[in-house]
Amino acid sequence: MLVTEIIEQIKDNRKILSRLLTAIESESPRSEEVLRELYNHCGNAYRIGITGPPGAGKSTITNQITKHFRKEGKKVAIIAVDPTSPFTGGALLGDRVRMSEIGMDEGVFIRSMATRGSLGGLAGKARDLADVFDAAGFDIILFETVGVGQSELDIVEAADTVMVVLVPESGDAIQAMKAGLMEIADFFVLNKSDRPGSEQAVTAIKTILYMRDHDENSWLPDILKTVASENKGITEVIAEIGKHKSYLEQKGKLLNKRSERFRLRIKEIVEEKLIRELWHLYPTEQIGESETGGEGKKVSPYIYAERIIQSYKNKTLQGEGNGQST
Amino acid sequence: MLVTEIIEQIKDNRKILSRLLTAIESESPRSEEVLRELYNHCGNAYRIGITGPPGAGKSTITNQITKHFRKEGKKVAIIAVDPTSPFTGGALLGDRVRMSEIGMDEGVFIRSMATRGSLGGLAGKARDLADVFDAAGFDIILFETVGVGQSELDIVEAADTVMVVLVPESGDAIQAMKAGLMEIADFFVLNKSDRPGSEQAVTAIKTILYMRDHDENSWLPDILKTVASENKGITEVIAEIGKHKSYLEQKGKLLNKRSERFRLRIKEIVEEKLIRELWHLYPTEQIGESETGGEGKKVSPYIYAERIIQSYKNKTLQGEGNGQST
Numbered sequence: 001m002l003v004t005e006i007i008e009q010i011k012d013n014r015k016i017l018s019r020l021l022t023a024i025e026s027e028s029p030r031s032e033e034v035l036r037e038l039y040n041h042c043g044n045a046y047r048i049g050i051t052g053p054p055g056a057g058k059s060t061i062t063n064q065i066t067k068h069f070r071k072e073g074k075k076v077a078i079i080a081v082d083p084t085s086p087f088t089g090g091a092l093l094g095d096r097v098r099m100s101e102i103g104m105d106e107g108v109f110i111r112s113m114a115t116r117g118s119l120g121g122l123a124g125k126a127r128d129l130a131d132v133f134d135a136a137g138f139d140i141i142l143f144e145t146v147g148v149g150q151s152e153l154d155i156v157e158a159a160d161t162v163m164v165v166l167v168p169e170s171g172d173a174i175q176a177m178k179a180g181l182m183e184i185a186d187f188f189v190l191n192k193s194d195r196p197g198s199e200q201a202v203t204a205i206k207t208i209l210y211m212r213d214h215d216e217n218s219w220l221p222d223i224l225k226t227v228a229s230e231n232k233g234i235t236e237v238i239a240e241i242g243k244h245k246s247y248l249e250q251k252g253k254l255l256n257k258r259s260e261r262f263r264l265r266i267k268e269i270v271e272e273k274l275i276r277e278l279w280h281l282y283p284t285e286q287i288g289e290s291e292t293g294g295e296g297k298k299v300s301p302y303i304y305a306e307r308i309i310q311s312y313k314n315k316t317l318q319g320e321g322n323g324q325s326t
Numbered sequence: 327m328l329v330t331e332i333i334e335q336i337k338d339n340r341k342i343l344s345r346l347l348t349a350i351e352s353e354s355p356r357s358e359e360v361l362r363e364l365y366n367h368c369g370n371a372y373r374i375g376i377t378g379p380p381g382a383g384k385s386t387i388t389n390q391i392t393k394h395f396r397k398e399g400k401k402v403a404i405i406a407v408d409p410t411s412p413f414t415g416g417a418l419l420g421d422r423v424r425m426s427e428i429g430m431d432e433g434v435f436i437r438s439m440a441t442r443g444s445l446g447g448l449a450g451k452a453r454d455l456a457d458v459f460d461a462a463g464f465d466i467i468l469f470e471t472v473g474v475g476q477s478e479l480d481i482v483e484a485a486d487t488v489m490v491v492l493v494p495e496s497g498d499a500i501q502a503m504k505a506g507l508m509e510i511a512d513f514f515v516l517n518k519s520d521r522p523g524s525e526q527a528v529t530a531i532k533t534i535l536y537m538r539d540h541d542e543n544s545w546l547p548d549i550l551k552t553v554a555s556e557n558k559g560i561t562e563v564i565a566e567i568g569k570h571k572s573y574l575e576q577k578g579k580l581l582n583k584r585s586e587r588f589r590l591r592i593k594e595i596v597e598e599k600l601i602r603e604l605w606h607l608y609p610t611e612q613i614g615e616s617e618t619g620g621e622g623k624k625v626s627p628y629i630y631a632e633r634i635i636q637s638y639k640n641k642t643l644q645g646e647g648n649g650q651s652t
Contacts, residue, residue, distance in 0.1 A: 032628055039626035262627060263613045269631035274604060274638075275597050287589045300365035301588060302358055305595035312600075316639055 003037050010136040014109065017136055021111055024128050035128055041135035043258075045077075048241060049143045049156030051181065052165035057191040060228040061165055061237070062144045066102050068238050069140050077133035078110045079126055081145040081155055109133065123154035124268045127261075130158065153180055158261060160254060161244045163237070165189045166205070168197040182208060185221050186244050189237060193225035219247055281315045282308055329363050336462040340435065343462055347437055350454050361454055367461035369584075371403075374567060375469045375482030377507065378491035383517040386554040387491055387563070388470045392428050394564050395466050403459035404436045405452055407471040407481055435459065449480035450594045453587075456484065479506055484587060486580060487570045489563070491515045492531070494523040508534060511547050512570050515563060519551035545573055607641045608634055 001009075001016075010017040023031035048065075050058050059080075066076045102108045111129060113122065130141045145155050156162050164185040188205055190198060202223050209221055224240060226233030248254035287308070327335075327342075336343040349357035374391075376384050385406075392402045428434045437455060439448065456467045471481050482488050490511040514531055516524060528549050535547055550566055552559030574580040613634070 036626045036628045039628075040624045043624070263610075265627040266613050266630045266634070267610060269627055270604070270634050271601050273631060273635055274600060278596070278600060284589070284593060287592050298366045298368070300362045301591040301595055302362045302365075304592045305599060308592070308596050309599055313642055316642065 003034050006034055007038050020132055021129055038135045042131050045134040045138050045141045047141045047159040049159030049162040051145050051156045054146055056165040056167050057228050058144050058165050062142055063101055064228050064231055064234040066108060068234060070107055074139035075107045076140045077138040078142045079129055080112045126155045127158045127265055161186050161241050163187055163189050165191050167192045168195045168201040187221045187240050188223040190223055190225045191228050194227050278312050282312055329360050332360055333364050346458055347455055364461045368457050371460040371464050371467045373467045373485040375485030375488040377471050377482045380472055382491040382493050383554050384470050384491050388468055389427050390554050390557055390560040392434055394560055396433055400465040401433045402466045403464040404468045405455055406438045452481045453484045453591055487567050488512050489515050491517050493518045494521045494527040513547045513566050514549040516549055516551045517554050520553050604638050608638055
């Protein structure tokens, strides 16, 4: 199938859409060809990041938000990333509930990303998947990911609006702060807010937020209370997303944010490609084959590294590397 | 001061040692010169990684272990990495206790690494610092780090023996498993084991461990109970380190482990250097300056990326890049 045909067909054909997503995840060479063309069809979808600690109810909130947007007639894509799922089975259970609630809806597409062993390029791939959904005509793209570790934060940072989901349990706000979640939140959702300690948790989050620098022009993250399993507070969450979107648009920040994202993505791709070419020309098995130099001295990894870089450059000069990047 | 002089002097002069560590952390060009020569003096220290969730008592255990090794006349270096410390102040408090207990001992050197904003190269730098301590004649190098996120795991993976410290609180074992700590532990320390739930925690960890593949030749991680604040169980921890060391040595695994580490370090340095040179020749501010191509089409980040790589290669061909790598 021609690249232009694929891009046309993903708008209506879920099978072809699904196959393209898999090709991107498995880094098939063909998928890059599609991505190169596809970008011209992007820019219409609004991207929302949903993150927080395990067990906060992110899946349930994602489901409720999805149902809400569906009522407005919007098409919704969900990109779910949970590196912990192979162990806990939590995500699997969540996926089942999810499937029975929204999985049969033709206007919803759910994609769980495999994460084990590929955390490095995970954020980049999630962005590529989002571009596909964008080009396929989805109006809303939800990134749902557990807020542990830098790679997961990178994923939600590709969103226009980021919400951090917490629960009233003591210490959750502190943990979120530690994990760097406070910095990326455009607003907070205190889920399971019918539990004890809910007011204290709101106060704790507010205290932390107000300690930071802010002036009257800056966006100050709000805290919304929900009980997602009973659909309580979801309308307010949707309204807050809209409010943040308007704020970004009025201040010209949405364009800034997106062009910054664009630049970051280029940077990632350049680094990935260059590194891949390097280890293609100089296979990693050849690294450090002998640890001793000529005079029985141990050779520093820094000296080895320079030799490898020089060897790579010589090969590039001879044109061996050109096949990779043209 | 000549490089050879520096390497000689760090063995006795704590001020020069400290200055070299700072130079490496701040990536001064001179520090690389020293690292290149210094490697020839490495290979004598035994490296031990101590990790686990916040509040498990890692600092206390580190202190007790240090005191133990000091009684045997061994010199001990501690490399402490806690990305959460700017928030919690926890590490700061720990550091004070630490300083009053072992900080005045000339045979101990404690180095806390600054982490904010530099998580990417943190593991590499920690390894360079360890090489310095190794060359400076320290017998034991302890890496102490919070077990959250891949970068922190990378740090302890540079150790010969890794212990994971947990507490009896329910769910700690599960959290550790999620965070990937189960895979890297050579043994577990259940600290604060005088608290309720201690036996259940041991059973939980054992159950998880035994589910994994193992045969009679493989090392099966043990679980040791301690109350570090009362110095209980520390002798057993020291014995377990010795046992694991003997196991590695007898099976020839210590050499394998170290040469694998050497190869990884080379790989990291190569990638870092190449990427740094790239963005030196092609400053990141120039990335994606215009998002539209000639025909009013949006240009994909993939296409931009290729242009940048090509431009980098052209510059390298012209010899502009050579100054960086020779």
